[in-house]
Amino acid sequence: MRTLGLPTNGKIPVLGLGTWRMGEDPALRREEVAAVRAAIAMGYRLIDTAEMYGEGGAEEVVGQAIAEALRAGDVKREALFVVSKVYPHNASRRGTPAACARSLARLGLDRIDLYLLHWRGQFPLGETAEAMRSLVDKGLIAHWGVSNLDTDDMEELAAPDCAANQVYYSMGAARRRGHSEGGARGPPARQPCCCRAQPERGRARGDRPPASAAAAQETARDDLTLRGTATACAPAP
Numbered sequence: 001m002r003t004l005g006l007p008t009n010g011k012i013p014v015l016g017l018g019t020w021r022m023g024e025d026p027a028l029r030r031e032e033v034a035a036v037r038a039a040i041a042m043g044y045r046l047i048d049t050a051e052m053y054g055e056g057g058a059e060e061v062v063g064q065a066i067a068e069a070l071r072a073g074d075v076k077r078e079a080l081f082v083v084s085k086v087y088p089h090n091a092s093r094r095g096t097p098a099a100c101a102r103s104l105a106r107l108g109l110d111r112i113d114l115y116l117l118h119w120r121g122q123f124p125l126g127e128t129a130e131a132m133r134s135l136v137d138k139g140l141i142a143h144w145g146v147s148n149l150d151t152d153d154m155e156e157l158a159a160p161d162c163a164a165n166q167v168y169y170s171m172g173a174a175r176r177r178g179h180s181e182g183g184a185r186g187p188p189a190r191q192p193c194c195c196r197a198q199p200e201r202g203r204a205r206g207d208r209p210p211a212s213a214a215a216a217q218e219t220a221r222d223d224l225t226l227r228g229t230a231t232a233c234a235p236a237p
Contacts, residue, residue, distance in 0.1 A: 001045050006163045008143050012114065013081055016046025023057020029064075036065035040075050048166075050085035050118055051103050059084060059106035067108050082107065083114040083166075085147055086128075088121020095123075096131035100140055115141040116166055119148040125157045133161065 003011040017039045022032045036047065047066075049058045062082070069075050084107070090099040100115060115135065117128050125146075132144035143163035146154075154165060 001043060006143060008161055008163045010113075010143050010163065012164070013044075013046040015044070016048050016081070016083070017044045019047065019049040019058040019062055020053050021058075022049075023054025023059070023061045026057075029061065032061045033065045033068070036062055037069055037074070040065065040069045040080075045075075045079055046081045046083065048083040049107075050116075051087055051090070051099060051106075052085065052118060056102070056106050059103055063106055063108040077109075081113045082109065083116065084112050085116040085118040088117065088119055088123070091117050091121060091128040091131070092123045093127050093131050096128060097135060097140075100135055104140065111139060112141045114143045114145055114163060116145045116147045116164075117149075120146075120153055125153065129157065129159050129162070136161075 001013045001015065004014050005011055017036065019032075019036070022036075023029075039047075047062055049062050051059065053059070054061075066077075066080065066082070070077060084103045086096055086099045086103075090096065100112065103112065103115075104110065115132065117125075117132075129144075132141070135141045136144060145162050145164040145166065146157065147166040148168065149157070149165055154162075
């Protein structure tokens with residue numbers, strides 16, 4: 001899997017598996033764990049989740065799938081890049097580390113590779129950034145970043161150690177708007193832009209994934225033209 005260099009001296013796979021809508025129905029738990037394990041077997045190494053997805057249920061699905069894959073010898077932990085996100089209402093100086101601890105417990109991990117502010121909320125961006133840096137210093141997360149922030153927000157944040165800005169990308173919305181943006185207006189040039197593309201109809205689990213990560217990567221061009229449900233990262237312009 002091709003990787004992209006982060007401004008914080010790390011590397012992130014250019015294509016990953018999204019888990020939105022997973023963890024919502026306990027009856028589907030086995031199926032969802034199997035889907036994540038299948039993605040790992042195909043070669044996916046970036047797995048994107050959030051405490052919001054299924055109110056922690058998606059993190060539990062991811063955690064179980066990773067644990068099973070590690071026990072089976074399908075992958076090594078250092079080969080995986082796990083992304084999760086903190087709710088805005090939890091993103092205070094005290095709330096961020098508490099939320100991170102809960103996510104780590106659900107994931108069954110001792111470190112999250114990239115921890116994002118899911119969207120801007122009531123707490124100042126600077127306060128959230130301070131909390132994120134503390135988590136990096138403690139080794140609980142490797143990198144921190146943001147999600148769904150527009151250019152004005154990124155300019156206000158002005159944080160060179162912010163690793164990425166993950167924004168929503170909808171090909172349908174882009175066509176309706178008559179441009180290629182499709183979501184938030186994007187970050188300034190310091191951070192790579194990670195985009196999540198999801199089906200406009202139905203649930204994420206209903207889409208058939210490509211036969212391999214290599215095949216899926218062929219659809220993830222630098223302009224982030226994607227099909228199905230995925231997370232993709234491209235260098236800043």
